[in-house]
Amino acid sequence: MTEEQTVAQLRRDFKASDDRRDAGLPTNVAGVRRYNDLAYGPKRPWHLLDLYVPTAAKRPLATIINIHGGGWCYGTKETYQFYGLDWARRGFAFVNPNYRLAPAVTFPAELDDVNCYVDWVVAHADEYHLDLNNVILMGDSAGGQMAEQYATILTNPQFRRLFGYSRPEMTVRALILNSAATELLRPDALAGAVRAYFPEKVVATHRAQLATESAIQAPFLPTFICTATADFLKPNALRLAALFKTRDIEHVYRCYGTAEQPRGHVFLIDQRDPLGQRAVDDEQTFIQAHLS
Numbered sequence: 001m002t003e004e005q006t007v008a009q010l011r012r013d014f015k016a017s018d019d020r021r022d023a024g025l026p027t028n029v030a031g032v033r034r035y036n037d038l039a040y041g042p043k044r045p046w047h048l049l050d051l052y053v054p055t056a057a058k059r060p061l062a063t064i065i066n067i068h069g070g071g072w073c074y075g076t077k078e079t080y081q082f083y084g085l086d087w088a089r090r091g092f093a094f095v096n097p098n099y100r101l102a103p104a105v106t107f108p109a110e111l112d113d114v115n116c117y118v119d120w121v122v123a124h125a126d127e128y129h130l131d132l133n134n135v136i137l138m139g140d141s142a143g144g145q146m147a148e149q150y151a152t153i154l155t156n157p158q159f160r161r162l163f164g165y166s167r168p169e170m171t172v173r174a175l176i177l178n179s180a181a182t183e184l185l186r187p188d189a190l191a192g193a194v195r196a197y198f199p200e201k202v203v204a205t206h207r208a209q210l211a212t213e214s215a216i217q218a219p220f221l222p223t224f225i226c227t228a229t230a231d232f233l234k235p236n237a238l239r240l241a242a243l244f245k246t247r248d249i250e251h252v253y254r255c256y257g258t259a260e261q262p263r264g265h266v267f268l269i270d271q272r273d274p275l276g277q278r279a280v281d282d283e284q285t286f287i288q289a290h291l292s
Helices: 003-022 081-089 108-130 142-155 157-163 192-195 201-207 232-247 273-288
Strands: 034-037 048-054 061-067 091-098 130-140 172-178 223-227 251-256
Touching: 003 192, 034 081, 034 108, 048 081, 048 108, 061 081, 061 108, 061 142, 081 091, 091 108, 108 130, 108 142, 130 142, 142 157, 142 172, 172 273, 223 232, 223 273, 232 251, 251 273
Parallel strands: 061 091, 061 130, 130 172, 172 223, 223 251
Antiparallel strands: 034 048, 048 091
């Protein structure tokens, strides 16, 4: 198949799976207010985000900034609305953005969008009662890779200079990585549809920016590393936890499921999975332990 056909097939497969998972779930939750289609940049519909806020929680609100997954070429805020509404029900403001997708863009354009919506959060914190002293960065799969990379940008000034970003005026208290696609420079990391975002020419000219793990150093963000028994990225999670241990970085590693009842890639997005809810409970406990 051509690159375009490979991306189109991935999108069809992922959407069919996500639609089956989320069929019938409510788009409004008691105690949560939605702000839909807030513009954080000029490109429509990609530079739009939703914000979900609990109506009864103490203000200002501890704020989760999410980076969705989808192999860098799939995914929208609508896919993640149910997951975000659950976090808002738990008492957090949840920032749920779109970003541009491959093959329309290549690296690092999607991370540029992440940086743009982080700046939006800073600029609009007072308007929506967001607590810039208690921010959590969260991502799954490809979004987990970007969350790990952005956390490294926040904590390593030399790495940040490679991207030309300014450090946002906020305090990020924790990093949540769900089935994160780490170690992009491993020989087997970039294949299939993801090549649309990381073509060989881009990889050759951006190796320093892609070598995130080499730039991770203490002090870093306290990190919750979540994977599952049948997660195809479980080896990445194990290696990242080992790396954090050698560099004395605070972290928790959790693998969910058993041989008899396995769980797969980003299983905790499924709102109907009791084990997924338990994993979110564990992440919530981790986050709350690190809030000021």
